[in-house]
Amino acid sequence: MKILSVGGTRPQILEMAVLAKAFNEYNLHHTMQVEHRLLYTGQCDDPMMPGRFFEELDLPDPDLLLGMHPGSPGMETAAMLASLEVALLQGRPDAVLIYGDSNGTLAGALATVKLHIPLVRLDAGLRSFNRRMPEEMNRIVCDHVSDLLLSPTQSALVQLQREGLGCRASFAGDVLLDAVAQFSDLERQSPSLRQHGLERREYALVSLHRGESAEDIKRFRCVMHVFERLRLPVALLVLPRLKQLLGEEGLRLLNGHSHIRLIEGVGYLEMLILEQRASMILTDSGFMQRVAYFLGVPCLTMREETEWVETLHGGWNELVGCEPLRIFTAVERLLHFARGRCQEPRNLSVFGEGHAGAGSAEQIIDFVRTAA
DSSP: OEEEEEEOSHHHHHHHHHHHHHHHHHHHHOSSOOEEEEEEOOOOSSTTHHHHHHHHTTOOOOSEEOOOOOSOHHHHHHHHHHHHHHHHHHHOOSEEEEOSSSHHHHHHHHHHHHTTOOEEEESTTOOOSOTTSHHHHHHHHHHHHOSEEEESSHHHHHHHHHTTOGGGEEEOOOHHHHHHHHHTTSOOOOHHHHHHTOOTTSSEEEEOOSHHHHSOHHHHHHHHHHHHHOSSOEEEEOOHHHHHHHHHHHHHHHHTSTTEEEEOOOOHHHHHHHHHTOSEEEESOHHHHHHHHHHTOOEEESSSOOSOGGGGGGGSEEEOTTOHHHHHHHHHHHHHHHHHHTOSOOOGGGGTTTOHHHHHHHHHHHHHHHHO
């Protein structure tokens, strides 16, 4: 059985690693073997990161690589769609797996269904209900063209049923929880923590990932006013998109604040340590919202909506938008009342309890066997 995983962002690489491990485990105990190949779409915003991620997660090098074509979302998607079609025609897998909500996910979905190859969709059913988000449109299209929909949460499954897709959908759990569970208990040293003098539970980890935050200098400056006023160290992750926005002058100005530490070029395992040991996380990333919840670290999401609504339960995640006073008030409240505010236990069962990889692999294999 030939199965091809298509992905290129950091969360997608993590999810591919979980499925790769699950398929390997399956092969150890069954006569019928699964040949799981990886196609890397090249969307990671740091060109040095993919190789580091693959090495850290003990993943083999991808079987197929697509050259990235920077440009508008439409141009990127079109270029990947053309390259993916060629790759699929040459390899002709029995099924294609897509993850997340990137432009590469959309290109993978369209290329697959146009060639009448069975398409399996992980992370299905998530909705922010904000159609101005490019990711939201990608989610909707990918869900509606896929043949098997594996939802990471029960609320995502309910949404698929509301959209008339229930006959193709089932609950699988969030495979990212598997990855966090696998690596978070490892005792590792963090060069970033040591280099910047950051102490456990005494700093705020900040990540601005989305285009509207990391490409809008006025919006970023509003948010930075909050960080400049904070009374605890701020570990700001400087991703390539943000670095391009700020330029050398902007980075120099931020470095002028002794409590703001700029952190670049961290791999997955070190990122996990930074998240695990923070007193709080401020982000606009759906990926980091989930990791914060899984690790039990309070999170403030600088958006007005989230597709991961389960993280809001118990006060572990709060939507604070990008208005400085609102963010500052929420941070101050966390500093004073974090223990009381987050006293409700997290409910990891809604994400699959860390067993989503094996269950997803079984459902995928059964589906492909039936579809053959």
